[in-house]
Amino acid sequence: DQQVKQNSPSLSVQEGRISILNCDYTNSMFDYFLWYKKYPAEGPTFLISISSIKDKNEDGRFTVFLNKSAKHLSLHIVPSQPGDSAVYFCAASTTNDYKLSFGAGTTVTVRA
Amino acid sequence: DAGITQSPRYKITETGRQVTLMCHQTWSHSYMFWYRQDLGHGLRLIYYSAAADITDKGEVPDGYVVSRSKTENFPLTLESATRSQTSVYFCASRHSKDEQYFGPGTRLTVT
Numbered sequence: 548d549q550q551v552k553q554n555s556p557s558l559s560v561q562e563g564r565i566s567i568l569n570c571d572y573t574n575s576m577f578d579y580f581l582w583y584k585k586y587p588a589e590g591p592t593f594l595i596s597i598s599s600i601k602d603k604n605e606d607g608r609f610t611v612f613l614n615k616s617a618k619h620l621s622l623h624i625v626p627s628q629p630g631d632s633a634v635y636f637c638a639a640s641t642t643n644d645y646k647l648s649f650g651a652g653t654t655v656t657v658r659a
Numbered sequence: 660d661a662g663i664t665q666s667p668r669y670k671i672t673e674t675g676r677q678v679t680l681m682c683h684q685t686w687s688h689s690y691m692f693w694y695r696q697d698l699g700h701g702l703r704l705i706y707y708s709a710a711a712d713i714t715d716k717g718e719v720p721d722g723y724v725v726s727r728s729k730t731e732n733f734p735l736t737l738e739s740a741t742r743s744q745t746s747v748y749f750c751a752s753r754h755s756k757d758e759q760y761f762g763p764g765t766r767l768t769v770t
Contacts, residue, residue: 549700549701551701553701556699581758588763588764589763589764590663590749590751590760590761590762590763590764591702591749591761592761593758593759593760636701636702638702645690645707645709645753646692646704646707646717647704647759648704649694649701649702649703650701651699651700651701652701
């Protein structure tokens with residue numbers, strides 16, 4: 548049973564607008580969350596992370612929000628650019644555990 | 660160049676054949692991982708390794724074998740390939756809690 552769920556397989560957004568990607572998790576022991584980005588024919592690359600002691604982490608155009616009580620996190624991309632078109636994976640881990648549990652991914656398409 | 664490489668990038672094999680996917684990293688990272696990516700499932704962990712000669716099963720280990728005699732290499736072997744093992748396989752090494760560095764992937768088709 549998947550412990551990390553991305554329920555939206557795809558998202559289409561106009562260039563310059565905000566992209567919001569959602570992720571839910573079921574394991575209450577998860578305390579570290581990451582987002583990875585993947586282009587076709589390439590491996591995933593790390594994008595941004597957040598620890599459970601925070602509720603927000605920002606890096607340039609990318610912001611991740613964590614709602615522990617709802618077991619929900621989201622990734623905001625503002626403004627969206629054509630180069631952001633990719634598959635985005637949500638991942639989670641527990642303290643001292645180097646294994647990651649990944650969601651199924653959300654394919655983002657940024658329209659010109 | 661430093662990095663993580665996988666070979667071959669593409670492989671077509673027949674059911675029942677043995678196939679080995681290679682992974683090599685130049686950072687001397689202790690931890691290495693094998694994932695498979697399938698539509699609707701995301702990335703699922705097959706096997707991982709904390710150091711040379713230390714390996715353990717992940718979420719979907721059945722039908723796969725790994726070894727790690729050297730820190731930099733982590734080959735994945737399908738002992739008798741099945742059609743359900745058609746997938747894209749990614750090797751990764753762990754830089755820190757923040758990041759795993761992924762290789763470019765191997766697209767395997769079992770006919």
